[in-house]
Structures are given as structure tokens and as C-alpha cells.
Amino acid sequence: MAALMVWQGGFIFYTAVVVPIGTAFLGTATRQGFITRQVTASMNVCGAIALGLMVWELAACQDTQKLRRGCRLALYVGMVGAAVALFVLHARLDALLDVDSESVLDRTSFRPLHRAYLWISSCQWVMAVIFLMLTLAGWQNEDRRSK
Secondary structure: OHHHHHHHHHHHHHHHHHHHHHHHHHOOHHHHHHHHHHHHHHHHHHHHHHHHHHHHHHHHOOOOOHHHHHHHHHHHHHHHHHHHHHHHHHHHHHHOEEOOOOEEOOHHHHHHHHHHHHHHHHHHHHHHHHHHHHHHHHHHHHHHHHO
């Protein structure tokens, strides 16, 4: 769970605090975007690591509620799918940037891909929060059974 919280907590902190401050300080969203480009690459790697650790937790959990276990598995698969999509979109977005001149090469192509990236990231966050709540409920169930 710590890996999940580092990954998703970092996402929330970055989007809610760092991006607005960076944009105000740098003067443009485009300049902030060139920083975000590097940060999101690292966040995607953190996500892959967290998802790798989470699969172990899914396998080890002894929650007796089949519906909750099934929902957690579905959320996990959704988060993995989102992670794959984010890796692919990140590469496509990166190809539309000129790092040396800090410019977007094709804004018409960039905007819908960037919008998709933001929506997928947000959906992934929602899935992670629900996964966390269901995991805690599953652990509570296990604790009750072990007493």
C-alpha cells in the first residue's frame, strides 16, 4: 500500500500544488509542461512498480468476500490498462515536443492526446482510491476472521 500511496499521492500533490506554482513561476503552461514531461515519466515508472507489488497483495489476500475480491481484481486490471495507455501516450506526446526550443511541434495533434492522458490519469486515480478502500475493507475482514 505504501507504493500505491507514493504513486497516487505524488500524482495528487504534483497536479494540485506543483503544476500551478510552476506555471505561475515560469509564466506559461508550456514551459511547465516540459518539467511535467520528465516528472510524469518518473510517475509512470512508480506506477509500474506499485502495480507490480499490488499483484502480490492481490494474491496473498485472504478476504472471504468474493465480490470485493472480484472488484479489486477488476480495478487492478483497469489500473494496469491505464498504465499501459499512459506509457504509450507519453511517448506519442513526447514525439510532438521540441525539447531544445521548448515548443510543441503540432498543437492540433498534441491537445487531444494530452486531454486523453489527463483523463486516463484521473480515472486511474479514482480506480486506485476505490482499490485502496476495498483493500482496507478486505484486510479488516481478514483481521476479524483471525481473532
